[in-house]
Amino acid sequence: GAVVSQHPSWVICKSGTSVKIECRSLDFQATTMFWYRQFPKQSLMLMATSNEGSKATYEQGVEKDKFLINHASLTLSTLTVTSAHPEDSSFYICSARRGETANEKLFFGSGTQLSVL
Amino acid sequence: TQLLEQSPQFLSIQEGENLTVYCNSSSVFSSLQWYRQEPGEGPVLLVTVVTGGEVKKLKRLTFQFGDARKDSSLHITAAQPGDTGLYLCAGTVMEYGNKLVFGAGTILRVKS
Numbered sequence: 132g133a134v135v136s137q138h139p140s141w142v143i144c145k146s147g148t149s150v151k152i153e154c155r156s157l158d159f160q161a162t163t164m165f166w167y168r169q170f171p172k173q174s175l176m177l178m179a180t181s182n183e184g185s186k187a188t189y190e191q192g193v194e195k196d197k198f199l200i201n202h203a204s205l206t207l208s209t210l211t212v213t214s215a216h217p218e219d220s221s222f223y224i225c226s227a228r229r230g231e232t233a234n235e236k237l238f239f240g241s242g243t244q245l246s247v248l
Numbered sequence: 249t250q251l252l253e254q255s256p257q258f259l260s261i262q263e264g265e266n267l268t269v270y271c272n273s274s275s276v277f278s279s280l281q282w283y284r285q286e287p288g289e290g291p292v293l294l295v296t297v298v299t300g301g302e303v304k305k306l307k308r309l310t311f312q313f314g315d316a317r318k319d320s321s322l323h324i325t326a327a328q329p330g331d332t333g334l335y336l337c338a339g340t341v342m343e344y345g346n347k348l349v350f351g352a353g354t355i356l357r358v359k360s
Contacts, residue, residue: 137290165348174254174336174353175291180345224290226348237348239290 134158135227137240144215145248152210152243154225160205161227165237166198169222181208215247251275251344254337254351262359264326269354271337272319280320280339281348282311291336294322327358 134157144150154164162183167175179200180188187200197219199211208227212219222244226237253272261267271280279298283291295304297313297320304311308331310323324331337351 135290167350172334172353172355174350175338177347177349180347222288226290236293236296239292241290242288244288 135225135238135240137225137243139243140241141244141246143246143248146216147214150212150215150245152212152223152225152245154208154210154227154240156206156227156229156238159227159229161208161229162205163228164202164208165226165228166200166208166210167224167226169224169242171222175224178210212245215245217247220245220247251341251349252337252339252351254354256354257352258355258357260357260359261327263329265358267324267327267356269322269335269337269356270319271321271339271351273339273341274318275341275343276317277339277341280313280317280337282320282322283336283338285334285336285353324356327356329358329360332356332358 136155136157138153142150164181166178168178169175177190178193181200181202183202183205189195197213202208222242224242225240228237251273255270259267279296281296282294284294285291295311300315300317302313308325312321335354335356338348340348
């Protein structure tokens, strides 16, 4: 089956620093990738839709200057949390859609636990 | 308000009991999916339903999609401790740009 690799699995950083999270589709090309945020024992909240070769589409209430998304190739999307603060601590998950239509299966990464001190 | 209302939020049962998790919406879904997630990991797809009235079975799990494609249920028969986890329903709705939207999730704990 298709695999999505997310790296790093966990990261601890100091307040004010920036953190980059990578999401790679290993054996398929993903025109569209999605970034989610999840707090403990809660559901996934969609942050943004990442489209290869174009600007990401952010959900309402998500700061685009805070969460920079780059989808430079069909197999890689990155999320950079800029000037991270303790309230940004969360579990971040990416997913990649194989194919063009909305009913195509999504494959999820294993998530990144971010802790900002 | 959430697009997808999932209930119950928490469920703690004894091994061998049956349970049902519900997912409801006022919108019609192009497709609806059920996922299971363990702590510190990404969600794992259990099933996708696309046809109104569809019923799918996965061992002790039975998934139903409502005739009007606005609701779904997950029924687990004879729950096992290994079924413990967070269960999420998620759906795509045309009027929301076909993005995958998740319900609030159901935390299931099966005690031995």
